[in-house]
Amino acid sequence: MASNVNPTVRRRRLGMELRRLREQKGMTAEEVADRLLVSQSKISRLENGRRSISQRDVRDLCGVYEVDDQRVVESLMQMAKDSRQQGWWHAFGDVPYSVYIGLETDAASLRAYEPQIVPGLLQTRPYAEALIQGALPETSTADVEKRVQVRLRRQERVSAEENPLRLWTVLDEAALRRIVGSRSVMREQLEHLAEMSRLPHITVQVLPYEVGAHPGLNGQYAILEFPDTSDSSVVYIEGVTSDLYLEKPLDVQKYSVMYEHLRAQALNVDQSRQFIADIAKEYAR
Numbered sequence: 001m002a003s004n005v006n007p008t009v010r011r012r013r014l015g016m017e018l019r020r021l022r023e024q025k026g027m028t029a030e031e032v033a034d035r036l037l038v039s040q041s042k043i044s045r046l047e048n049g050r051r052s053i054s055q056r057d058v059r060d061l062c063g064v065y066e067v068d069d070q071r072v073v074e075s076l077m078q079m080a081k082d083s084r085q086q087g088w089w090h091a092f093g094d095v096p097y098s099v100y101i102g103l104e105t106d107a108a109s110l111r112a113y114e115p116q117i118v119p120g121l122l123q124t125r126p127y128a129e130a131l132i133q134g135a136l137p138e139t140s141t142a143d144v145e146k147r148v149q150v151r152l153r154r155q156e157r158v159s160a161e162e163n164p165l166r167l168w169t170v171l172d173e174a175a176l177r178r179i180v181g182s183r184s185v186m187r188e189q190l191e192h193l194a195e196m197s198r199l200p201h202i203t204v205q206v207l208p209y210e211v212g213a214h215p216g217l218n219g220q221y222a223i224l225e226f227p228d229t230s231d232s233s234v235v236y237i238e239g240v241t242s243d244l245y246l247e248k249p250l251d252v253q254k255y256s257v258m259y260e261h262l263r264a265q266a267l268n269v270d271q272s273r274q275f276i277a278d279i280a281k282e283y284a285r
Helices: 007-025 029-036 040-047 055-064 070-083 088-092 098-106 125-135 141-154 173-177 183-196 249-265 269-283
Strands: 109-114 166-172 202-207 221-225 234-237 244-246
Touching: 007 040, 007 055, 007 070, 007 098, 029 040, 029 055, 055 070, 088 141, 098 141, 098 234, 109 249, 125 141, 125 183, 166 173, 166 249, 173 202, 173 269, 183 202, 183 269, 202 249, 202 269, 221 249, 234 249, 244 249
Parallel strands: 109 166, 166 202
Antiparallel strands: 109 221, 221 234, 234 244
16 A cells, blocks of 8 residues: 555545445435335445445445446545555554544544533643543543554644645644643643744634633634545534534635634734743642
């Protein structure tokens, strides 16, 4: 497998192409499912890229859609083969948010709003350890370490010398005030956050308490955009037992507009950096 093959993204692209072929044929997912004697939910999961797809599935679907060009069939079958390969995160075992990691790994830019914590891509190791231990009190020490290692590996996207992830994050003041681990852990974390915000591809803004009500009160979310124009943007909303991925253009637009309001209400970049530095000094007392 080529090192640049991302199975998550391959599944998304393949799913979009299969959906395009179905719609071009004028068939519903239910009609396709009836023809192949499978559930409608399986067709939907294949098209939204949330389920791995076999070359046999591709062959059967191309048959239903009467795809005559063998080159198209072979290309789709190769995508199916690539989509079943494992990404780097699989080396860590069962990672609960592996779909998101696959998307983040291939994204060109990420806009995130965090109301409670410092974003994972900007966390220090002590902060990440304390955060995971506190959020998941029944998790074993080994599993905590595994999650920390995955988080640190993800950070390579923002520290890469070539084509780093463009990260724009808006933080609520609560994320800076909540003591995770200890005061010394928080001081180190905020100093790191302020330093990372100086990188040209990283923007950090703070929403102070005095802003009052704002569009982000409903909770955390992130918007991922990709270098290939054929890959639609994705809104990611993290959940306790399952995550939500929104890809419809109208949904993405609504969250993008909401993000623009958050950016407008937040302190500017220089003010935010100073705000973070001042709170870091408070933890040093």
